[in-house]
């Protein structure tokens with residue numbers, strides 16, 4: 001429960017969004033139309049009542065899984081995603097995606113449900129379009145995969161977010177990725193740097209870009225990921 005609480009608190013603070021608590025109400029109202037889609041050739045299942053939005057998640061997850069494979073992080077078992085049509089306040093505010101490690105349960109708001117909000121929501125000062133949404137899917141899937149591959153009972157929040165944000169950036173289309181990386185105005189974590197919860201809390205955008213650049217340029221990204229998957233505290237060292 002402690003991990004879950006931390007994950008939720010972090011996700012809320014980082015994305016300014018959340019889903020979940022009203023889901024029961026939503027599902028009760030729409031139970032008859034909910035179906036499960038098994039993403040073609042992937043260990044991913046999506047439940048929901050919006051076939052187009054479910055297909056979009058499968059397309060995004062395919063790109064995410066290809067990236068995870070480069071880090072030797074293929075899912076060990078099926079990841080189940082619950083598509084939601086409503087943002088739900090969770091204590092500290094709404095989120096677009098939420099991963100509950102204790103239940104290995106992932107909830108994602110559909111892009112349509114996100115963009116219908118007024119004023120239109122943004123993420124890192126950008127409108128949330130299909131490409132940005134795919135990045136969100138990748139982010140939450142990395143939480144799920146990291147949970148499967150963790151080497152400690154409770155993986156630290158900073159470790160989780162390092163991996164999730166690095167993946168989120170890595171799978172963006174190149175022009176958008178270059179634009180977002182450039183806008184942060186930071187360089188990669190350097191050897192010996194402390195990758196900390198404090199920095200994460202101070203500036204998520206910069207934390208995300210520094211993490212992406214660090215993992216991209218690491219001499220052995222898969223090996224470093226194994227170190228990250230052993231982190232249980234509030235910080236760890238870059239190398």
Ligand SMILES: [Zn+2]
Nearest residue numbers: 011139161164
């Ligand atoms: Zn996250």
